[in-house]
Amino acid sequence: MSLAFPSPDHLPCPDCGASLPAAGDAGHVCDDERRIDYRLVELQPGIERFDLDLAVWLETPGGRFARFIAERDR
Ligand SMILES: [Zn+2]
Structure with a gap:
């Protein structure tokens, strides 16, 4: 095991x-609401x-x- 590249015990689910x-x-199953929050x-x-x-x-x-057109047409 290399101390130069410590690997975390946990990784974030990419989804x-x-x-x-x-x-x-x-056996991880993504939670839909959580997945939407994560995407946002x-x-x-x-x-x-x-x-x-x-x-x-x-x-x-x-x-x-x-902007000129938009203001003129206002
Ligand atoms: Zn997940």
Whole structure:
């Protein structure tokens, strides 16, 4: 056993994030609600980045034009 690369006793389930024994899956079945929560947490950075991308895009010529059209049509 190498001390340089300690392996944790438990690993997160790739589908739902539940803590599973690293030695082997003891008949784990993903909980649907938990799996959805886990996916949402995974997606969160992308959702936050979208706001930033939009703010950046609004300062580009294309974005300024779209904003101009949107305000004119209001
Ligand atoms: Zn799972």
